Amino acid sequence: SQTIHQWPATLVQPVGSPLSLECTVEGTSNPNLYWYRQAAGRGLQLLFYSVGIGQISSEVPQNLSASRPQDRQFILSSKKLLLSDSGFYLCAWKPGYSNQPQHFGDGTRLSIL
Amino acid sequence: GIQVEQSPPDLILQEGANSTLRCNFSDSVNNLQWFHQNPWGQLINLFYIPSGTKQNGRLSATTVATERYSLLYISSSQTTDSGVYFCAVERGSGNTPLVFGKGTRLSVIA
Numbered sequence: 001s002q003t004i005h006q007w008p009a010t011l012v013q014p015v016g017s018p019l020s021l022e023c024t025v026e027g028t029s030n031p032n033l034y035w036y037r038q039a040a041g042r043g044l045q046l047l048f049y050s051v052g053i054g055q056i057s058s059e060v061p062q063n064l065s066a067s068r069p070q071d072r073q074f075i076l077s078s079k080k081l082l083l084s085d086s087g088f089y090l091c092a093w094k095p096g097y098s099n100q101p102q103h104f105g106d107g108t109r110l111s112i113l
Numbered sequence: 114g115i116q117v118e119q120s121p122p123d124l125i126l127q128e129g130a131n132s133t134l135r136c137n138f139s140d141s142v143n144n145l146q147w148f149h150q151n152p153w154g155q156l157i158n159l160f161y162i163p164s165g166t167k168q169n170g171r172l173s174a175t176t177v178a179t180e181r182y183s184l185l186y187i188s189s190s191q192t193t194d195s196g197v198y199f200c201a202v203e204r205g206s207g208n209t210p211l212v213f214g215k216g217t218r219l220s221v222i223a
Contacts, residue, residue: 043215044201090156096208104155107156
């Protein structure tokens with residue numbers, strides 16, 4: 001069966017520091033991968049999605065970037081974190097080119113001090 | 114882009130009561146999902162239901178695609194049903210992301 005892993009679960013970072021959040025999927029190949037952010041406990045906002053290695057689509061221009069160096073690995077990064085980057089970050093996947101449901105990881109709670 | 118509206122935004126129920134949550138969307142969709150976000154933030158898949166009716170225990174969902182709405186029914190509510198319920202839709206051919214509503218926050222009190 002397929003599983004999705006996100007880490008770390010919780011992260012506290014100072015303003016101006018770099019960020020790297022990792023998401024991996026097991027048990028499938030060529031998945032679609034997604035990064036969402038949830039602020040203030042409600043409403044998920046899509047940040048990036050990828051339909052293949054090296055292919056990244058960005059929904060919201062901001063301080064963050066994403067990369068997909070391997071088929072089942074999706075990384076969310078920042079060179080310098082802002083206070084507004086605080087939130088709950090969720091990775092999701094679904095089988096590529098399919099009308100199938102998306103499945104979410106357990107999320108990373110990011111606090112910027 | 115497509116708009117997703119959920120109602121009510123907040124709901125308080127006595128344990129054992131039934132409820133109906135609604136999701137309206139502004140355009141035709143290929144995918145519709147209902148999620149429950151628990152107090153720890155986990156998003157739990159409830160239903161994948163672009164059309165028709167499905168049931169899973171005390172929960173059921175109906176999507177009327179031609180009229181652009183979906184309903185989530187919770188019967189005999191329990192305190193563990195508390196949390197935020199999200200509706201999310203995908204408009205495209207299978208490679209486009211989900212668009213989420215703002216959610217319904219449900220509190221079930223004993």
